[in-house]
Amino acid sequence: MSLPPYATIVQDLPSTVPFVGPEAQERKRGRLFRARIGANESVFGPSPRAIEAMRQEAAEAWKYCDPENHDLKNALAAKHGVKPENIVMGEGIDGLFGYIVRLFVEPGVTVATSLGAYPTFNFHVAGYGGRLVTTPYVNDREDPDSLLALATKEKARLLFLANPDNPMGSWWDGAAIRALIAQLPSGTLLCLDEAYCEFAPAGTTPPIDVANPQVIRFRTFSKAYGMAGARIGYAIGQAGVIKSFDKIRNHFGVNRIAQAGALAALADETHLTWVLDQVAASRDRIAAIGRANGLQPLPSATNFVTMDCGRDGAYARKVLAELISRDVFVRMPGVAPLDRCIRVSAGTKADLDVFEATLPEALKAAQ
Amino acid sequence: MSLPPYATIVQDLPSTVPFVGPEAQERKRGRLFRARIGANESVFGPSPRAIEAMRQEAAEAWKYCDPENHDLKNALAAKHGVKPENIVMGEGIDGLFGYIVRLFVEPGVTVATSLGAYPTFNFHVAGYGGRLVTTPYVNDREDPDSLLALATKEKARLLFLANPDNPMGSWWDGAAIRALIAQLPSGTLLCLDEAYCEFAPAGTTPPIDVANPQVIRFRTFSKAYGMAGARIGYAIGQAGVIKSFDKIRNHFGVNRIAQAGALAALADETHLTWVLDQVAASRDRIAAIGRANGLQPLPSATNFVTMDCGRDGAYARKVLAELISRDVFVRMPGVAPLDRCIRVSAGTKADLDVFEATLPEALKAAQ
Numbered sequence: 239m240s241l242p243p244y245a246t247i248v249q250d251l252p253s254t255v256p257f258v259g260p261e262a263q264e265r266k267r268g269r270l271f272r273a274r275i276g277a278n279e280s281v282f283g284p285s286p287r288a289i290e291a292m293r294q295e296a297a298e299a300w301k302y303c304d305p306e307n308h309d310l311k312n313a314l315a316a317k318h319g320v321k322p323e324n325i326v327m328g329e330g331i332d333g334l335f336g337y338i339v340r341l342f343v344e345p346g347v348t349v350a351t352s353l354g355a356y357p358t359f360n361f362h363v364a365g366y367g368g369r370l371v372t373t374p375y376v377n378d379r380e381d382p383d384s385l386l387a388l389a390t391k392e393k394a395r396l397l398f399l400a401n402p403d404n405p406m407g408s409w410w411d412g413a414a415i416r417a418l419i420a421q422l423p424s425g426t427l428l429c430l431d432e433a434y435c436e437f438a439p440a441g442t443t444p445p446i447d448v449a450n451p452q453v454i455r456f457r458t459f460s461k462a463y464g465m466a467g468a469r470i471g472y473a474i475g476q477a478g479v480i481k482s483f484d485k486i487r488n489h490f491g492v493n494r495i496a497q498a499g500a501l502a503a504l505a506d507e508t509h510l511t512w513v514l515d516q517v518a519a520s521r522d523r524i525a526a527i528g529r530a531n532g533l534q535p536l537p538s539a540t541n542f543v544t545m546d547c548g549r550d551g552a553y554a555r556k557v558l559a560e561l562i563s564r565d566v567f568v569r570m571p572g573v574a575p576l577d578r579c580i581r582v583s584a585g586t587k588a589d590l591d592v593f594e595a596t597l598p599e600a601l602k603a604a605q
Numbered sequence: 606m607s608l609p610p611y612a613t614i615v616q617d618l619p620s621t622v623p624f625v626g627p628e629a630q631e632r633k634r635g636r637l638f639r640a641r642i643g644a645n646e647s648v649f650g651p652s653p654r655a656i657e658a659m660r661q662e663a664a665e666a667w668k669y670c671d672p673e674n675h676d677l678k679n680a681l682a683a684k685h686g687v688k689p690e691n692i693v694m695g696e697g698i699d700g701l702f703g704y705i706v707r708l709f710v711e712p713g714v715t716v717a718t719s720l721g722a723y724p725t726f727n728f729h730v731a732g733y734g735g736r737l738v739t740t741p742y743v744n745d746r747e748d749p750d751s752l753l754a755l756a757t758k759e760k761a762r763l764l765f766l767a768n769p770d771n772p773m774g775s776w777w778d779g780a781a782i783r784a785l786i787a788q789l790p791s792g793t794l795l796c797l798d799e800a801y802c803e804f805a806p807a808g809t810t811p812p813i814d815v816a817n818p819q820v821i822r823f824r825t826f827s828k829a830y831g832m833a834g835a836r837i838g839y840a841i842g843q844a845g846v847i848k849s850f851d852k853i854r855n856h857f858g859v860n861r862i863a864q865a866g867a868l869a870a871l872a873d874e875t876h877l878t879w880v881l882d883q884v885a886a887s888r889d890r891i892a893a894i895g896r897a898n899g900l901q902p903l904p905s906a907t908n909f910v911t912m913d914c915g916r917d918g919a920y921a922r923k924v925l926a927e928l929i930s931r932d933v934f935v936r937m938p939g940v941a942p943l944d945r946c947i948r949v950s951a952g953t954k955a956d957l958d959v960f961e962a963t964l965p966e967a968l969k970a971a972q
């Protein structure tokens with residue numbers, strides 16, 4: 239009874255997972271979190287109209303989804319001033335990252351990113367046998383100049399940049415991104431992760447130019463739209479690049495309930511505006527709590543605040559552990575020197591009351 | 606502005622899609638279907654308890670899912686008498702097929718299946734550069750002996766078998782499958798697709814033996830549980846094989862609402878029994894309608910009836926087109942000689958009333 243060999247690439251992959259979920263931590267701890275402010279979810283929830291649409295669609299769940307995602311792609315195309323053929327829907331940005339990497343990466347192919355940037359993208363690059371090259375953050379921002387130089391030197395097929403960035407919350411204005419795009423070396427595709435763009439100052443996202451095949455932009459309903467658990471995101475790009483997803487994607491993969499919810503969410507600008515206001519106020523309060531306790535909050539264009547604990551990664555990990563042991567779910571950057579920080583997602587008043595009460599104890603215990 | 610080259614495998618892939626959805630056909634036709642009985646969906650719907658659980662969970666959609674699918678895997682483990690580490694959840698069986706193929710297939714690897722069997726499995730094999738070898742159905746059944754001989758001769762890493770089968774509705778009893786398993790050549794993994802097993806006669810599925818690494822079994826909530834649009838399925842296998850999915854799967858990919866719905870669906874045996882009764886009665890009526898119109902219904906252990914139109918594929922395709930033009934969504938096998946048939950999914954009374962009224966006209970028009 240012997241198993242066949244695994245594919246060559248798979249044999250070399252580690253068994254690590256990109257993130258451990260809060261539920262797994264709760265099971266291990268034997269106790270629920272009192273504040274769930276670690277995964278940059280939107281505690282302010284989906285639009286009530288999206289919730290209602292999803293509730294309605296639950297009874298229709300016996301039908302497969304529309305694999306062409308027709309209605310939603312049309313709504314998104316209208317919103318972004320592009321055509322439906324410039325949009326592909328996927329099972330969250332994570333699913334789409336898997337697809338874009340699969341389309342372009344194979345053993346021998348190089349991908350450029352920043353050291354400490356989104357781990358799930360790297361998970362997929364490794365998963366398809368790619369070679370990952372990195373350049374450090376500069377002043378807690380991903381550095382377009384260094385990334386450009388790296389991609390050029392290493393002949394990277396894909397260049398990953400998140401704007402705004404996770405885990406640091408930093409960002410560049412649209413002009414800087416446009417300059418990067420203008421200088422992209424031939425044969426490099428920029429994967430521009432804009433998961434947090436709704437939270438950013440006006441002008442952060444450059445205009446969408448679907449004539450340029452070298453840029454593909456990733457958006458999601460998981461953050462500002464509060465639908466992380468529904469698993470729905472999309473990419474915008476040149477029609478030929480977008481069409482290539484059809485060769486490999488799981489055509490019926492975007493569930494029907496998520497499609498209905500996303501369509502309703504898009505139509506509810508009022509809720510989105512309310513969420514952005516709540517997030518802005520929550521960021522201010524997180525920053526104030528941090529400052530009051532001697533932490534240095536970094537500027538943020540996202541729904542979280544990353545705060546410098548003022549010492550090294552070992553210390554920040556202790557602070558994090560002490561928060562978690564006090565039932566506050568937060569996360570932190572994984573790589574030095576970013577890992578001198580903890581990362582706190584926007585929360586409700588109740589969440590932040592818990593955080594405010596807990597942080598001083600956690601810091602004291604971590605000393 | 607030049608794009609990087611696509612990965613070698615991708616360059617050679619066709620742009621075809623496995624299935625065109627009924628919504629796309631409705632858009633093209635400019636008219637809705639009156640009977641949606643083509644995709645083997647369960648018109649009898651999810652359990653009311655599953656619907657209620659999904660409705661409740663809609664408001665919680667702001668939270669990412671539990672990537673370990675803990676509660677659901679435990680419930681399924683209890684049901685099947687295995688351990689949670691013998692189960693992996695996925696975005697429907699289609700998603701899991703993508704993963705199992707990715708784990709074992711790369712260029713140079715051979716996969717064995719039946720000519721005319723489930724196209725989405727083949728889509729994934731091609732998508733990872735595998736070589737597909739096939740053997741014909743015998744008497745409208747997949748043929749274990751031929752498959753075994755083929756897998757042995759061709760040194761296939763994966764052997765695909767659906768029991769019961771789609772698109773023919775045929776099946777083998779558990780003893781035949783056990784005999785196949787006992788004779789599997791070393792180095793061949795049997796991918797046993799049991800999507801329709803709940804509809805089959807008792808004894809169709811052999812006992813689950815998770816000690817055997819050479820068998821992995823695929824189950825779904827899309828068919829008997831009526832949750833196709835929720836996108837949730839699972840595989841049962843040896844713990845080491847199951848763990849390997851963690852190297853590549855989209856960890857947060859199974860949406861939260863589907864997990865809640867599936868958990869509730871599992872607990873509602875009453876609904877499942879009712880659905881099976883409805884499906885059995887519906888199959889009988891479809892067969893009777895077919896016979897009354899000169900078609901030969903094949904025996905079925907699924908939620909559909911495949912009916913021999915008595916001539917060649919060109920004729921059956923005409924019958925299908927005439928049904929579709931009369932607003933009846935049905936499908937048919939894609940490959941000769943199976944394509945002499947049309948395939949009609951179990952429907953409500955209203956669905957089958959439409960089918961009964963339409964079939965004579967369609968047959969007349971197809972002459």
